[in-house]
Amino acid sequence: MTVANDGVPADEFETDLLRNLAHQRGTTRQSASAQDIYQALALTVRDRLVDRYVKTAATYYETNPRFVYYLSAEYMLGKQLPQNLLYSGLQNQARDALEKLGLDPAELEDLDVEPGLGNGGLGRLAACILDALATEDIPAVGYGIRYDLGIFKQTFEDGAQVERPDDWTFYGNPWEFAAPDDQQPVGFYGKVEDGKWTPDEIVLGEPSHMLVPGYGTQTVNLIRLWRARASRASFDLSRFGEGRYGEAVDAIVRSENISKVLYPDDSTELGRELRLKQQHFLVTCALRDIVRRYRLRNTGWDTFTEKVTVQLNDTHPVMAIAELMRVLLDEEGLDWDRAWLIVRGTFAYTCHTLLPEALETWPVALVERLLPRHMEIIYLINFHFLQEVEQAYPGDPGKLRELSIIQEEPERRVRMAHLAVVGAKAVNGVAELHSKLLRETTLRPFAELWPERFHNVTNGVSPRRFMLIANPRLTGLISSRLGDHDWLRDLDRLSDLERAVDDSAFRDQWREVKRANRRDLARYARAVTGVALDPDAMADVMIKRFHEYKRQLLRVMHVITLIHRIRRGETAGLVPRSVIFGGKAAPGYYAAKRIMRLANAVADVVNGDPQLSAYVRMAFLPNYNVSGAELIIPAADLSEQISLAGKEASGTSNMKLALNGALTIGTLDGANVEIRDRVGAGNFFLFGLDAGQAVALKQAGYRPRSWYEADWELRETIDFIATIDDGALREIADDLLNRDEYLTLADYRAYIECQDEVAHAWEDRDAWTRMSILNAARSGFFSADRTVRDYGREIWHTPAVPEV
Template identity: 40%
Template sequence: MFSYKEEFKKSFVTRMERKGMEKTAELAYETLWEMTQEWIQKRWNRTNQLYRDNNEKKLYYFSIEFLIGRVLGQNLINLNFYDTVKEGLDELGLQLSEIEELETEPGLGNGGLGRLAACFVDSLASLGLPGHGYGLRYKGGLFTQHFVNGYQTEQPTQWIQQEHNVDIRREELAVDISYYGEIQVVMGLDGLKVNVENPEWVKAIPYDMPVVGANGGTVNTLRLWQAEVSDRPFPGREDYAVYEHETAKITDRLYPDDSLEAGKILRLKQQYFLCSASLQTILNNRSFSIEALPENAAIQINDTHPALAIPELMRLLIDDHALSWDQAWDITTRTISYTNHTILEEAMGKWDSRLIQSLLPRIYLIIEEIDRRFKKSLQQQELDEEALHKLSIIENGTIKMAVLAVVGSYKVNGVAKLHTEILKKREMKELNEQFPNKFHNKTNGITHRRWLLKANHELSGLITEAIGPRWIKEPERLSELHYFAQNHSFLQDFQAIKSLKKEHLIHHLQRNQNVVVDPDSIFDIHIKRFHGYKRQLMNILHIQMLYDRIKRDPTYRPYPRTFFFGGKAAPSYHFAKQVIKMINTVASKVNSDPLARKHLHVVFVENYNVTQAEYLIPAADVSEQISTASKEASGTGNMKLMMNGALTIGTFDGANVEIFEEVGQENAFVFGMRAEQVMQYEKEKSYNPKEIIDSDSEIAQLMEELIKGEWTDGKNNVDFIVGQLMEDSDPYFVLKDFRSYSKAHEQILKAYAHPEKWAEMCVKNIAASGIFSSDRTIQQYSNDVWHLTKIPSIY
């Protein structure tokens, strides 16, 4: 209703005055939040009514993470109200940017997996497709990261408030989930029936969050489940307080530490809780026969965390809806599709059979039967032991969730062309041979509404001035910017915006971390979850080498660079936590050195999240995408940075390969081994990092300093790092690619010395980025996998 500035201002002031308090930014936030929720609620109600009236097939996207970021500003953008509200508040003496800063970011995700899910639900709504997300409502998030003497510390994220929460409790839709219990097989009128006696019940309460699409036309739902004490009795548990505490833990934290068995059980509880609650509510609220489920619902499981959806759907169909095994299996394998996000063995999802058998006895029986029937179907084939190993769901007391996910779904996708080919030809070769029509590629994407329109208003405005507004609805039209890549005036405007976004980041860091940064330096940004294959270690080793060179060689005085790091390490991932400590210690040394700080500056952005990313990405000159080739499934940070005009230094890995294809290698800085070379070394076990150290004096010096603990306040702070590089034979080829990486950085300095040519390269990257919109990805999923129908909107 509030399409015009004066109408908005009048309503806003009236509401503020009605509250009768001092006119503070906090009160302005509360008022704007209420108004925005009212605008959204009308559209949300209308969308739900349209879905009921049209009764079209719906998608349900199951993900353990949804890294949605702050929603107030994004909702205003998607409603097309942002400029009106901003101008109105400006005239009232208020700053929308300051009001947005008062919102607490929801603690619902961590890395690329969760951000991808958030981009996907945004695109589903923006394309007018009936698709909803299902996740968990984590009270304490992953954790809030702080540094104490350079070490990462973890505290719960306090994001849930009493008022102005982003979600709505739906008590009437609660369902019960059962754990443990004893299996009882009874003879009924319809034959044998399996019951679970004396289970432990937990109540799942849904909290619904609106997902506003572009132009506010469609508002879909993100449903988050919270674990609470069930009303049912819990036999065998005398201590109610213990039961209550254990129940609350299910949705307390994302990725609880699973280094001990208690943590493994908690993760299993979370994954089953998500799957069972979501499936129950889908089946309970259907308007069609159970046999018609595949024609009316598509369920996409995002990685293996929700793979228990396969046996759980089988359980519901057989035990609650009295279908035969064959009927249930036919329905399940035409309803569920699976996205694989990794080729790393440790991330494929494996569980001790004993844990599942104890915690989920009925589910274990169903998995056992799926495995038995699948193995029986293979008996006619002459398969060797290696093939049988790869095709086993249960083997040697281990349940392999990735195999279960492939066998129990109708489509399996990788998330970049290279990743999908590796799955088909190596990691899941045997499964691909058994199911040749299941595997397909859907390269990831990002929503440009968050990562360009919201994060970079100024660049968005410049693009619209140049090519018109149609790119906002059709991001592939960014390709029209190629005509401006050599336009002197446009390039000057782009450079001015990049400088402005650097200033915004500098002010943000000054305010939050008391950090002072040279605005004229090259902003080199490495923002990712911490893991060995993402090679933050290689980056900081290179910085240490540059420092040594500056101190040693009076002629080496390179152009100033500021190296930004951001990301979290899992609490029990000791290697990654040591890399964080190393970065912080090297930063302290470099930044306090009067000579080195003229040329190098290292900044670790504390508690990296979506909000931090919205400052960092628009300010970046250089995008570090340096994972070991073949290890990164896709990456989406590479796309966000490219879309904002940062140049990629990267390997031929994940979606980098497609980025280089689109923009041309001459507009990026490519280094390192190819995936085939890495995989050949791994197969032959022929790589020896000692040979690199012995043949390169600078690397030898780096290793000597590292082993002595000179950069990390002692040897004990690098024992995992040294162990990986030396004793574990450098599994991510940090030293093997180090020289190539160093030379690529030298090319960056040479290119940056020509500002207009650099700006031209940046604009060419933006122009080539439209294909990496998540709108394209979602439309491909809809066309090829889900077969959804766009629902017309009245707005």
């Protein structure tokens, strides 16, 4: 009998699996479907985690610690099965048991569905932070919305993005526990009399939770997701009897629509009533749950801020500030000053953008109608706040206008970021440069008023998800060099790899790992796109949401430049590349979708012409998600981080890629700056304007056309865009020449020259491998474990609570 690290004998796992198949799925080994087996397997793993969770909960109950409550409208959790198998230490037993039963683990993993409850970086960051909180033994609960439909599934038709619904729980979700007996009422609309709100509509919030295990620790935390339910009486039996089936369920549909879809919108404001309803729904449910949990071990309000800290992930949950005020004033009977002190001691706010158009605002008229009492409270908060401003800047109406929570022109709107800064004890940006620019530009007047409130906490990523799970080959190689697996919880230990740089056998192994990962990626790319990538070509990847500021267009322009050079026979200095794209665009974001069509059209050109594909092949992998990232990142040699400086708050794929040994070609934007500082300027391909130069160029009156006129190769590239695809993409060229909001033309030449340097560096494969190893060895800082330790020290003041 073999006993693995969790102390579970292998045959016990098999027994438990078969028992779950019988007791939970009601079937037998002989008649079980693949889905039955998958679910029984998931439940068997889950059972072990539940045992740990019970102990964690008991420890928390005993010690009554301070909790971090993370409120986020988005979580991109990734597949749960591989993670939970690894974290529970059950991987070997599971494999043995499945083998004995004649089952293929890979096939079962295919049935595990990733919950795509987020759009991009912000949602994935939330998942990495929860992972790190559990790993660091910090008492925490994540709150979110259990959307019926996650981020849409992306396919391409004629090169254009097509969106399909993501019904992720179609076959049920074995990882979650529903708690329908713990529903919370959430009010909407109605009227306020004498400061008391009587809502017109009540929707029920129904929680379910999933387990969030830490790695290399016994701690298991929770993520609690809420879905909207109509009350029991909502079904209209008489209408149904009359055959009016649609009307019979009207009220149910209206209520339950609240958690129907994730808004597939990324960092631009979308003025939809339903979205505001979602936000209010989330924060009401979360706060009720937080107060309930607080009261398990505490009474009164005096110790609330000692025991509770709430992190607001961007502005989506910021209505929590008004909601907690409402609870304290209207339900708990506290006076204003005391309530405000509690609120101000509870919340902290993370801002994830610099783009003014991404700062959320809501029409006052809408908030007044949907949440009349909250609107009153926001006015009162603003009234008190503006008095403070008046004291700080006597007789300065400009200051009042600038800082007010209410924007007056052109329409009265509530500025959610202002409400957040006013109502929070701490505000942070997500990379050094971002936090600096927030203080100097976007939130400048607030930083002048309250400098001590502003912090930086540079983002991080989960080494478990993006090394252990995504890149077992590299993880194995690193562990064999470092002697154990512990670096996965202490990522700074990667620095010990520096010594391995001079070991040529190690460099060979490192290269072999990359090559094997590229082979896996090539197999996948072939299966989904038909494009045959060469596993020996440089894997040159750009994976992120499609957004103009991220400048996927600049990436495509380099490929077009290569097309022309190859056709002219200027192939000296070129190296074979696999140009890989992954990313979704918001369905209504026309300009981003146009760039996607261009990318696909250019891919057709290079892949279809042997003269070109000897040097460049291009694969746009559809439906980029966490699982896609796990496949692409380990194979990557070059990481494209080419946003216009001053626009990307942080970026996190940049960190995942460097950690996996990709070299970055990038601007001085977001966390690129810190990556370059750490890996060393000689191991990073820097190009382009910096943030200050970009602003200065715009202020000086940027004329893109003069760049076009001055550079014949740029001219050739843009003219190509104007004529490709029967000229349907001419708009892109027109826009570049007339507007070029993100200074693509201004950075074009620097980018092309930098790409030439990249090619030159790739020719010395051994020197490249050294740089690759150094990128990984020096990326320890970008662990999300460090991120939560920073939050813990600077903002939450939470000691860890390892299990007693």
